[in-house]
Amino acid sequence: MSNLERIADTAPATEEDTVWTEHVGWLDQVPRAVQMLFVFVVFVLVWDMVTRFGLVSPIILPTPAETLADMIFVGKNLATGGYMLPALWITLKEVFYGFLLAIAIGFTLGVIVGETAFGERAIMPYLVAIDTMPKVAFAPLFVAWLGFDIHSKVALAAFIATFPIIVGTAAGLHAADTNSRNLFKTMGASRWQTLIKMKLPMGLPQIFTGLKIGSVGVMAGAITGEFLGGGKGFGELIRTAASQLNTPRVFALILYLSIVGLALFAFVAWVQRRFVFWHKERAGLGGES
Amino acid sequence: MQAAAAKTDPANTTGEPVYQLRNVGKTYARNAIVALEGVNLTLNKGSFSAVIGSSGCGKSTLLKIMSGLIPPSTGRVVLQDRPVTGPRRDIGMMFQQATLFPWRTTLENIVLPIEIRDGKAAAKAAHEQGRALLELVGLKGFENTYPSELSGGMAQRASICRMLITEPAVLLLDEPFSALDELTRDFMNMELQRICTTRNATAFLVTHSIQEAVILSDVVYVMKPRPGRVAEVVTIDLPRPRTLDMMTTPKFGELVEHIRSSLDKEAFK
Ligand SMILES: Nc1ncnc2c1ncn2[C@@H]1O[C@H](COP(=O)(O)OP(=O)(O)OP(=O)(O)O)[C@@H](O)[C@H]1O
Ligand SMILES: [Mg+2]
Numbered sequence: 001m002s003n004l005e006r007i008a009d010t011a012p013a014t015e016e017d018t019v020w021t022e023h024v025g026w027l028d029q030v031p032r033a034v035q036m037l038f039v040f041v042v043f044v045l046v047w048d049m050v051t052r053f054g055l056v057s058p059i060i061l062p063t064p065a066e067t068l069a070d071m072i073f074v075g076k077n078l079a080t081g082g083y084m085l086p087a088l089w090i091t092l093k094e095v096f097y098g099f100l101l102a103i104a105i106g107f108t109l110g111v112i113v114g115e116t117a118f119g120e121r122a123i124m125p126y127l128v129a130i131d132t133m134p135k136v137a138f139a140p141l142f143v144a145w146l147g148f149d150i151h152s153k154v155a156l157a158a159f160i161a162t163f164p165i166i167v168g169t170a171a172g173l174h175a176a177d178t179n180s181r182n183l184f185k186t187m188g189a190s191r192w193q194t195l196i197k198m199k200l201p202m203g204l205p206q207i208f209t210g211l212k213i214g215s216v217g218v219m220a221g222a223i224t225g226e227f228l229g230g231g232k233g234f235g236e237l238i239r240t241a242a243s244q245l246n247t248p249r250v251f252a253l254i255l256y257l258s259i260v261g262l263a264l265f266a267f268v269a270w271v272q273r274r275f276v277f278w279h280k281e282r283a284g285l286g287g288e289s
Numbered sequence: 290m291q292a293a294a295a296k297t298d299p300a301n302t303t304g305e306p307v308y309q310l311r312n313v314g315k316t317y318a319r320n321a322i323v324a325l326e327g328v329n330l331t332l333n334k335g336s337f338s339a340v341i342g343s344s345g346c347g348k349s350t351l352l353k354i355m356s357g358l359i360p361p362s363t364g365r366v367v368l369q370d371r372p373v374t375g376p377r378r379d380i381g382m383m384f385q386q387a388t389l390f391p392w393r394t395t396l397e398n399i400v401l402p403i404e405i406r407d408g409k410a411a412a413k414a415a416h417e418q419g420r421a422l423l424e425l426v427g428l429k430g431f432e433n434t435y436p437s438e439l440s441g442g443m444a445q446r447a448s449i450c451r452m453l454i455t456e457p458a459v460l461l462l463d464e465p466f467s468a469l470d471e472l473t474r475d476f477m478n479m480e481l482q483r484i485c486t487t488r489n490a491t492a493f494l495v496t497h498s499i500q501e502a503v504i505l506s507d508v509v510y511v512m513k514p515r516p517g518r519v520a521e522v523v524t525i526d527l528p529r530p531r532t533l534d535m536m537t538t539p540k541f542g543e544l545v546e547h548i549r550s551s552l553d554k555e556a557f558k
Contacts, residue, residue: 179388186356186382187405201392278391
């Protein structure tokens with residue numbers, strides 16, 4: 001404190017630190033893991049009540065215990081290489097190839113649409129038109145064209161996942177601000193250099209958003225493809241279990257599938273954190289550090 | 290009072306002409322907006338010039354033409370005896386924002402122009418030069434930090450380095466420090482003067498601050514809007530090197546007052 005201020009200072013001689021506590025609701029003080037556990041427990045309890053008191057028929061909704069038992073059964077079957085393992089493997093292959101295809105096509109089209117005036121003016125309207133169609137309706141066509149093997153499922157999975165990747169890539173390429181563009185111009189950068197060294201890196205956050213949405217769509221595509229086009233994948237197991245009114249099995253299988261979906265999403269988010277370390281936004285689910 | 294009003298260029302202090310504009314005009318929106326009309330100016334080697342004028346009088350337009358970002362509608366734009374027909378290697382440009390790329394370290398940002406021009410290997414070879422520049426602007430030790438860890442003033446200093454690394458013949462500065470607080474800005478302006486003197490650089494500065502224009506420049510161009518044109522050319526013959534103390538001298542005050550009244554006249558006409 002300067003002398004000048006001290007003269008003008010009329011504060012009492014006994015000086016105390018100013019203690020200032022921000023009010024935080026008690027619920028927000030609980031660790032996140034505990035909060036999540038709490039929601040889970042409440043959910044299971046409500047679920048258990050509903051089934052225990054016969055509010056819903058057990059054929060429609062199994063009890064949590066039944067579901068858990070079936071999850072253990074399915075888990076054992078998968079772990080010991082039972083008949084479910086090849087089915088899971090088939091679905092994983094569909095998801096993998098579908099996602100690769102979607103990335104390749106989506107990224108290429110995204111660059112064309114985002115980088116060229118022709119793409120934006122002449123191609124984008126058609127892509128938007130196709131995107132608004134219910135893509136699942138194409139499933140019978142894919143089966144007719146590509147057969148009952150995994151190809152038709154890969155096609156549907158890729159078809160659904162491609163559009164968010166196109167949109168993400170195109171939006172990412174438009175993210176560059178005037179200053180950066182002018183800077184690259186004054187440095188005499190070619191169009192290619194501007195794309196590689198500025199627009200693409202700058203657009204990575206949007207591109208990864210597209211990839212994450214795509215990673216969710218690709219699972220939905222593969223399973224829908226199996227529902228509508230048969231085959232020997234995990235979706236077929238679900239369909240069979242459902243037709244036998246084996247609801248606990250359906251629940252268990254869906255939960256395993258969601259683990260696969262979550263793993264794929266988490267993988268994309270992980271890659272994003274590696275490559276877009278400089279971006280200060282939350283990277284979505286599992287994206288907090 | 291040494292403020293000489295002139296329609297033509299004053300015979301400028303130091304070296305031979307580097308950059309010449311003759312009768313440059315620019316119209317936007319299919320000739321509906323006349324952003325610039327009949328601008329003549331000459332930048333001599335090693336001189337520092339500033340352009341000042343109200344908002345929308347065409348300063349940024351002038352700088353964009355001089356940097357080869359946009360073509361003039363009329364007139365001649367000649368740098369080192371060659372017409373400017375696009376971005377050029379002998380032009381260094383600095384914007385209001387530092388525009389460092391967050392995925393590159395400070396040093397990598399600085400050698401970016403070399404990387405664009407001559408490739409990755411050349412950029413690598415320029416690292417030594419980049420370090421020397423960082424030291425020149427007082428950023429030694431920040432080579433490997435990312436721009437997000439730099440303050441606004443530090444980021445602008447890094448962008449000065451990026452502009453200087455290609456050793457351009459002229460430096461074009463569009464309100465480079467206007468986003469900074471006054472103390473930092475004064476400091477940065479003195480840094481800029483020092484850098485320009487040590488490298489004998491030719492500089493052209495767009496600014497909104499009369500003080501900034503006077504303390505840095507040999508010549509101040511006062512611009513007038515609608516249509517944008519140079520209304521007055523003021524020669525600043527304060528001794529060099531300039532110091533912040535000069536801002537309190539009567540002569541400095543007179544020059545600032547002269548330019549202010551000249552700007553006021555334009556504003557109400
Ligand atoms: N791309 C453009 N298209 C049409 N008109 C433009 C364009 N850029 C600038 N203008 C017009 O040209 C005139 C001069 O603009 P300019 O940006 O050069 O002004 P300025 O002196 O830099 O202003 P400021 O001090 O606010 O930065 C303005 O009237 C503006 O509306
Ligand atoms: Mg401007």
